[in-house]
Amino acid sequence: MSHPALAFSEAEYRVRISRAREQLVARGMDALLCFAQESHYYLTGYDGGGYVFFQCLVLTAEEKPLTLLCRRPDVSQARDTSLIDEIRIWLNAEDTDPANQLRGILSDLGFAGGRVGIELDTYGLTGKNHAAIQAAMDGFCTLVDGSDIVSSLRLVKSETELDYIRKAAALADDAYDSALDTARAGVVDAEVTAAIMTTTLRGGGDVSPAGPLVNSGSRAIYGRGVGGPRPLDAQDLLILEYAGTFRRYNCCIERSISIGGPTEAQRKLHGLVRETLEEMQTAFRPGDTLGTVDDIHRRRLDAAGHAEHRFAACGYSLGATYRPSWMDVPPMIYSGNPLVLEPGMVFFPHVMVGDPETRLAMGLGNTVLVTETGCEVMSRHSLDLPVR
Known part of the structure; x- marks a missing residue:
């Protein structure tokens, strides 16, 4: 698949992803739940606005697919502007539960009982959504603050x-x-x-x-x-x-x-x-x-x-x-x-x-x-x- 809308070369993104994964391994994390749109943009090129709702990119320490959980209006933009491998959709409804859908993604990736980082210091994660995630992950995995993993990489510019x-x-x-x-x-x-x-x-x-x-x-x-x-x-x-x-x-x-x-x-x-x-x-x-x-x-x-x-x-x-x-x-x-x-x-x-x-x-x-x-x-x- 070609990505004409990428802001940088694919090679530059691959280096960024690799460096972020090295940080996850060094900190003993199996994955990072990226809620900052800035992280999505930096790592994959994804340029969107869905972060104002519940939107999460799952970055794994091992080389597994980059998975995005988002709303339907964000799907085409994510496909066209990024290197994201898999997109899961949550739909607006009275009984919608994206936090549990996120748990399902982590389960599919084999992270039950694992140690998972989460970006907390971002406008992309509201207090209400964080509480829902904590409830959904209770007894499933251990959540740890990983807010500085991608942001520290972003400090020195290419x-x-x-x-x-x-x-x-x-x-x-x-x-x-x-x-x-x-x-x-x-x-x-x-x-x-x-x-x-x-x-x-x-x-x-x-x-x-x-x-x-x-x-x-x-x-x-x-x-x-x-x-x-x-x-x-x-x-x-x-x-x-x-x-x-x-x-x-x-x-x-x-x-x-x-x-x-x-x-x-x-x-x-x-x-x-x-x-x-x-x-x-x-x-x-x-x-x-x-x-x-x-x-x-x-x-x-x-x-x-x-x-x-x-x-x-x-x-x-x-x-x-x-x-x-x-x-x-x-x-x-x-x-x-x-x-x-x-x-x-x-x-x-x-x-x-x-x-x-x-x-x-x-x-x-x-x-x-x-x-x-x-x-x-x-x-x-x-x-x-x-x-x-």
């Missing part, structure tokens, strides 16, 4: 993955150009959002797994997007945070734009935020630990009196993700994180300051690639504070 991330970076930069062309006093901020999304899609990218954050006025201190359009004032601050997305791979950018010219307080804060981010970027060196990046973040902002106005973490890993988030976590960038940086890892460090009392805010962020000697900043844009 050259093909990095090609996709670079394309995503170009899309993010092009979208910023469009945002700068659109942002003006009197313009509704939703038009800036539309410019970002339209540029990305027209450039051959995907819809981002999360909506662009386009916050202005008193909303600029928020760390999340907010519903409802808002016209930009004659003097305003617009903070953008979004991902350029290509073949599900994300490259994030965060920038601040002054409408009508910055106040002296905004200009001073921008300088602090910029210098902090620039020093943080120098800390992405192979062999160093991820937590040192946040050490810089905390030291600089706390010394300037913003300990209560900064985030407790200053970024996260990026890769290929699905809704609701482009954050490919863990890992988060927080002080004390012992993860040792390796070439091929991709992160989004950002500095966001928001004072709820004065409503003074500023945010900047870049996606960086850890290289053999340091890091590569993925954006072509400067960290200036443009005025519109």
Whole structure:
């Protein structure tokens, strides 16, 4: 069977599957129940959305068929976009019980009494479905947390993955150009959002797994997007945070734009935020630990009196993700994180300051690639504070 929709070569997928199986053997697991769509995509190419229901890929430690349990609307997509060998279907009905169907798959594979890993740290497994699985597997096999098996493999990107991330970076930069062309006093901020999304899609990218954050006025201190359009004032601050997305791979950018010219307080804060981010970027060196990046973040902002106005973490890993988030976590960038940086890892460090009392805010962020000697900043844009 040919797979024209595969994002990577079949050989690359086979290597990924082999490495995941080596991890299962090393941990004494007979199989892994993959509920993260990111795991499905990484291991087999399966690009779908059925993870919002009950959907599970069974990866075995031994070379046995890759089996997917899903709903009927996902079958054709799974066949066309993946290397999955066998697809089982559960049907919507009052008495439907996909957890017991999953037990049946494991029984057919000979895992009664076995030790089976399960991905728990994922949006693809709700608490209700996890409880149903626990009940179904009670007395049949032993379930153990295997959430980090595939996600740890996904941290270091292949050259093909990095090609996709670079394309995503170009899309993010092009979208910023469009945002700068659109942002003006009197313009509704939703038009800036539309410019970002339209540029990305027209450039051959995907819809981002999360909506662009386009916050202005008193909303600029928020760390999340907010519903409802808002016209930009004659003097305003617009903070953008979004991902350029290509073949599900994300490259994030965060920038601040002054409408009508910055106040002296905004200009001073921008300088602090910029210098902090620039020093943080120098800390992405192979062999160093991820937590040192946040050490810089905390030291600089706390010394300037913003300990209560900064985030407790200053970024996260990026890769290929699905809704609701482009954050490919863990890992988060927080002080004390012992993860040792390796070439091929991709992160989004950002500095966001928001004072709820004065409503003074500023945010900047870049996606960086850890290289053999340091890091590569993925954006072509400067960290200036443009005025519109």
